[in-house]
Amino acid sequence: MIVSTKYSLHFSRNRAYMVLRQCHNSGMRARITRAHVVHARAASSQPQAANTNPRSKTGPTHSRSAQKGFDVDLVCPICLQTEFKIDASTGPTYRSFPCSKCKRTFTSSRGVPDLTLTSGIDPGVYKSESFAGQDIFRNPLVSFIYERGWRQGFKSAGFPGADEELKLAMEFLTPAFGEVLLDLSCGSGLFTRRFVASDNFSGVIGADYSESMLQQTKQLFNQDQLLDRRKLALVRADVARLPFATGSLAAIHAGAAIHCWPDPTAAMVEISRVLRPGGAFVASTFLKTFSPLGELFGDDTVRPLNQLSSSRSLPYRWWEEQELRDLTASMGLQNFQRHRQNRFIMFAVSKPHEAREQQ
Numbered sequence: 001m002i003v004s005t006k007y008s009l010h011f012s013r014n015r016a017y018m019v020l021r022q023c024h025n026s027g028m029r030a031r032i033t034r035a036h037v038v039h040a041r042a043a044s045s046q047p048q049a050a051n052t053n054p055r056s057k058t059g060p061t062h063s064r065s066a067q068k069g070f071d072v073d074l075v076c077p078i079c080l081q082t083e084f085k086i087d088a089s090t091g092p093t094y095r096s097f098p099c100s101k102c103k104r105t106f107t108s109s110r111g112v113p114d115l116t117l118t119s120g121i122d123p124g125v126y127k128s129e130s131f132a133g134q135d136i137f138r139n140p141l142v143s144f145i146y147e148r149g150w151r152q153g154f155k156s157a158g159f160p161g162a163d164e165e166l167k168l169a170m171e172f173l174t175p176a177f178g179e180v181l182l183d184l185s186c187g188s189g190l191f192t193r194r195f196v197a198s199d200n201f202s203g204v205i206g207a208d209y210s211e212s213m214l215q216q217t218k219q220l221f222n223q224d225q226l227l228d229r230r231k232l233a234l235v236r237a238d239v240a241r242l243p244f245a246t247g248s249l250a251a252i253h254a255g256a257a258i259h260c261w262p263d264p265t266a267a268m269v270e271i272s273r274v275l276r277p278g279g280a281f282v283a284s285t286f287l288k289t290f291s292p293l294g295e296l297f298g299d300d301t302v303r304p305l306n307q308l309s310s311s312r313s314l315p316y317r318w319w320e321e322q323e324l325r326d327l328t329a330s331m332g333l334q335n336f337q338r339h340r341q342n343r344f345i346m347f348a349v350s351k352p353h354e355a356r357e358q359q
Contacts, residue, residue, distance in 0.1 A: 069230035070203035115243035131262035132315030158342025172348035176251030185257030189217030
């Protein structure tokens with residue numbers, strides 16, 4: 001994980017509990033023990049030893065030597081014109097990504113290209129406004145415990161579990177089989193590993209804003225010798241300014257992520273931009289507190305109750321189904337489908353085939 005030794009050694013258990021208390025009653029609880037803190041400290045200097053097996057029943061698995069690599073086409077996140085190519089079979093072929101148009105050079109950190117807007121520069125006095133729902137997951141301890149207790153707490157909100165969620169996502173992603181899949185806000189790689197193991201995609205790109213989450217993805221992926229490293233590429237990216245060319249992606253998945261995005265509208269603009277005509281966007285998130293009653297009596301009926309129990313005091317945004325429908329439709333995405341239970345919702349939309357003709 002990307003963390004200074006000083007920060008790792010002085011991270012207190014009180015701070016860890018404070019982070020988790022922000023998620024109280026949100027379906028995102030986890031238990032932190034002294035052992036978690038010790039392991040998180042050790043993780044900054046050595047690979048994790050956790051046994052996380054991403055096997056699923058959605059497709060065959062193969063050894064590392066069984067598959068060819070794939071090329072990852074990235075672009076400058078500022079001008080969206082200068083192209084950078086990465087061979088996933090060997091990783092980044094260079095450590096820096098210069099854009100002559102913007103007079104900027106983007107960097108890599110521990111083998112992961114960083115194509116966020118602040119990569120490779122000192123922003124000086126100017127500081128962009130932070131968003132707690134995003135910053136929490138840049139915390140190395142939270143990244144470490146995400147699959148070791150944190151994610152399991154989602155079950156209380158109706159999330160069926162990673163393997164079942166994968167099956168639901170695969171149903172929506174079927175038209176993109178054989179193509180490259182972007183696993184956006186991939187976190188610790190919970191679904192990234194499963195997508196690679198399924199062998200349904202020619203390659204999987206794991207993208208996240210959190211440096212420590214990307215290191216967790218790499219470490220947990222490398223622990224499984226049956227996963228083909230040449231079918232995975234990692235990149236640090238901001239969902240509000242994706243480093244991919246317009247109309248270049250066949251499918252995007254974002255599992256349990258949209259409630260953490262600082263600006264969902266800007267993010268959806270970018271998702272719509274990078275999807276090619278017919279491309280699919282599949283995502284899951286938390287619905288608002290009284291949404292289970294909405295399934296019985298109608299969301300319009302319980303909307304006043306949801307407005308009273310706003311999630312503004314939390315570092316996340318809970319959603320109403322109609323909000324997701326309106327947001328995606330306003331960005332030109334269509335064919336809204338969803339699976340919903342309790343406060344869990346997985347939805348899918350697609351980019352219209354005629355979009356390219358209209359441009």
